[in-house]
Amino acid sequence: xxxxxxxxxxxxxxxxxxxxxxxxxxxxxxxxxxxxxxxxxxxxxxxxxxxxxxxxxxxxxxxxxxxxxxxxxxxxxxxxxxxxxxxxxxxxxxxxxxxxxxxxxxxxxxxxxxxxxxxxxxxxxxxxxxxxxxxxxxxxxxxxxxxxxxxxxxxxxxxxxxxxxxxxxxxxxxxxxxxxxxxxx
Numbered sequence: 001x002x003x004x005x006x007x008x009x010x011x012x013x014x015x016x017x018x019x020x021x022x023x024x025x026x027x028x029x030x031x032x033x034x035x036x037x038x039x040x041x042x043x044x045x046x047x048x049x050x051x052x053x054x055x056x057x058x059x060x061x062x063x064x065x066x067x068x069x070x071x072x073x074x075x076x077x078x079x080x081x082x083x084x085x086x087x088x089x090x091x092x093x094x095x096x097x098x099x100x101x102x103x104x105x106x107x108x109x110x111x112x113x114x115x116x117x118x119x120x121x122x123x124x125x126x127x128x129x130x131x132x133x134x135x136x137x138x139x140x141x142x143x144x145x146x147x148x149x150x151x152x153x154x155x156x157x158x159x160x161x162x163x164x165x166x167x168x169x170x171x172x173x174x175x176x177x178x179x180x181x182x183x184x185x
Contacts, residue, residue, distance in 0.1 A: 026040065067100055067140070067142065070098075075097040075098060076095050076096050076097045076098075076145075077096065077097065077098050077099070077100045077142070078090075078091075078092060078093070078096045078098075078099050078100070078145075079099075079100045079101075079102065080099070080100070080101050080102065080176070081101075081102040081104075082101065082102070082103055082104070082174040083104050084103075084104065084105055084171070084172030084173070084174070085172065085173065085174075086174055086175070087174070087175040087176075087177060088174075088175070088176055088177065089177050089179070090176050090177065090178050090179070091178065091179045091180075091181065092145055092148045092149055092151075092181045093181065094149075094181070094183070096145045096148075096149075097144075097145045098142050098143060098144060098145050098148075099142065099143045099145065099148050100140065100141070100142045100143075101140070101141045101142075101143075101158065101174075101176075102138055102139075102140055103115075103138065103139040103140070103141075103158070103160060103172070103174055104137050104138060105137060105138075105139055105160050105171045105172045106137060106171065107132050107134050107137055107138075107139065107162075107171070108134070109162070110132070110162035110163075110164065110171065111162070111163065111164030111165070112129050112162070112163040112164055113129070113130055113132050113139050113160055113161065113162060113163070113171070114126055114127060114128050114129065114130065114160075114161045114163050114168075115127040115130050115139065115141060115158050115159065115160055115161070116158070116159045116161060117156060117157070117158050117159075118156065118157045119151075119154045119155075119156050120154045120155055124156075127141055129163075130160075139160055141158075148181070149181040151178060151180060151181075152180050153178060153179055153180045154178050154180075155175060155176070155177050155178070156175070156176040156178060157173055157174070157175050157176075158173070158174045158176065159171075159172070159173045159174075160172050160173075160174075
């Protein structure tokens, strides 16, 4: 139960720094509790550092509020939304700082969700414990724009995998038909 309370407090602090919801309860508690005030300040330092970290190449899971906050802070994001089994034509432009992929999936019984990634059939990597929004049945990944600008034309398949109790099960696969960024000559 203690970890559940901590997770709830962490989510409230993330929402506070993403400017979602009523800030008064968080601020009222932080003013009355030194430990929570220090935690809120640490979360604030992280929230303020994220846009610069993304510009320098951070690839991360992201919650919707955090993506919105990054955009308010000046980052330019290209968004792709996919349903299970879906496919999308995608690219990146010189103005994009990051790509954000929004995957709908049935996440109800998934303790943890990973995402595997292949490029032209070759395994490229695995994002572990990606950000999920159970309420909206979304898994979210953001990718650094500089990295994506270096990609060649390719077909990528991202597979969401539920991980738990020593086992894995595929949730859904999504296809990205990527057209490479071509710098002007």
